[in-house]
Amino acid sequence: MLKFVVHDAVGYVRSNVREFSLNALRLLPQLPQLSPYDVNITLKEHEFVYNFPLDGVIRSYETNQLGSNSPCEDSRTEASLMYRNGFICGIFDGHAGAACGQVVSKRLLRYISAATLPRQVLREQMKQNCTSQSFLKCHNDKVDFVSEIRPMYEQSFQRYIKRLSSEPPRDVAKELEQAFVQLDTDLSEEALSTNDVRTMGVALSGAVACLVHLEGLQLHVASTGDCGAVLGVLDPETNQWHPKKLNIEHNVENMQEVSRILGEHPREERETVIRNGRLLSQLAPLRAFGDFRYKWPLETLQEKVVPMFGEQVLPPNYYTPPYLTARPDVQQHELSSNDKFLVIASDGLWDFLTPSEVVSLVGEHINSKKILEPMRLPPGDVKLQQISEQLAERKAGLTRKPIDQNAATHLIRHALGATDYGIEHSKISYYLSLPQDVVRLYRDDITITVIFFNSEHIAKLKGESLTTTKQPPAA
Secondary structure (H helix, E strand, O other), rough: HHHHHHHHHHHHHOOOOOHHOOHHHHHHHHOOOOOOOHHHHHHHOOEEEOOOOOOOOOOOOOEEEEEEOOOEEEEEEEEEEOOOEEEEEEEEEEEEOOOHHHHHHEEEEEEEEHHHOOOHHHHHHHOOOOOOOOEEEOOOOOOOOOOOHHHHHHHHHHHHHHHHOOOOOHHHHHHHHHHHHHHHHHHHHHHHHHHHHHHHHHHHEEEEEEEEEEEOOOEEEEEEEOOEEEEEEEEOOOOOOEEEEEEOOOOOOOOOHHHHHOOOHHHHHHHOOOOOOEEEOOOOOOOEEHHHHHHOOOOHHHHHHHHHHHHOOOOOOOOOOOOOOOEEEEEEEEOOOOEEEEEEEEEEOOOOHHHHHHHHHHHHHHHHHHOOOOOOOOOOOOHHHHHHHHHHHHHHHHHHHOOOOHHHEEEHHHHHHHOEEEOOOHHHHHHHHHOOHEEEEEOOOOEEEEEEOOHHHHHHOOOOOOOOOOOOOOO
């Protein structure tokens, strides 16, 4: 139970991680210097790339994860939607343990894949004894739930789709919102009905989430908590990269969110609901899955939780719960041919890099990777001058040849090693060598997924002519 207290404390230090200098890191006891080979092995360990057919809206996605906690509390899942042309993925940042993030990362995509299916198709599949895995195809899923818990999760899913099948369809944003809330409700009911330490462990740990749902050109981003999503847009007129934020974090910097929470509780609690930048002086994200010690009635906590985990699980100034919700904000965006990629990441990345920096780095990486592709001549009659210019451009680009093929790894390397003079190996080495008992003071788990869009296909769907440009400038 000590973990509940420890987790709440480390954020005070890490929230200002961008102000830490390399000299501050060197005040620590001398750490072993990792070789470039060792650094690369560590950074690339959890890379994954998936390429889609050429006639789709998405070309590929690249993802990676670098843990700080042991075990890592971040989770990620990506899948293609069945019975329609769609894609869904999410990043889930756990806290007070990894359990809630691991469970939500699997189950939420299953709920949403069913909820966004046309009702008639859903009813037809139910007649064929569909399961929670019938509506999506996961691309990077190597584990499943333990056999003792799997049937209970499946029963909850079957109840959910039975209710869905009898309800009128809603727009995608509303379906995403309802799926988030329903899954959180199921986590609560499963823990209280079984009174099992495993389901209770899922309910008392927590997770924030950022989920992407894409069908056709309609992109929806649903987020609860403090993960982030940013779209990389290329201006065809200026050849400049521009970031477009597709979510708003739920933390104390979001004054609208703070006002919402304060408005849900009596005026006498205004000094205690949010204190020291945290919910009930403990929790940094202001929305999350799980974390039912901020949601259940006090009587329920005393009856069900205290006998299992002790009095320290009770938050201070706990008068009028619930103080927390998993309900997401959902933003919708119709893709255009200028939208080149989308980055979603846990807050471990945003502690180091701004959305603008992230978009510039990925744009730079796209340009650099072109040097590694076979040279292609433009269609039609080609003059020697055009070939000469193309060769000169490729030669100049060799100086920007990327260390990492994976864009997510490229971002992690810059997050840990960037200085005013470029990437400094010794800085990355220090971050990767920090002892387990102090590493979370300097960096959080980092999980990143970069989705690359097929501009040519998008332009075709929209009836646009794709503007051809010279290579965008490196950031």
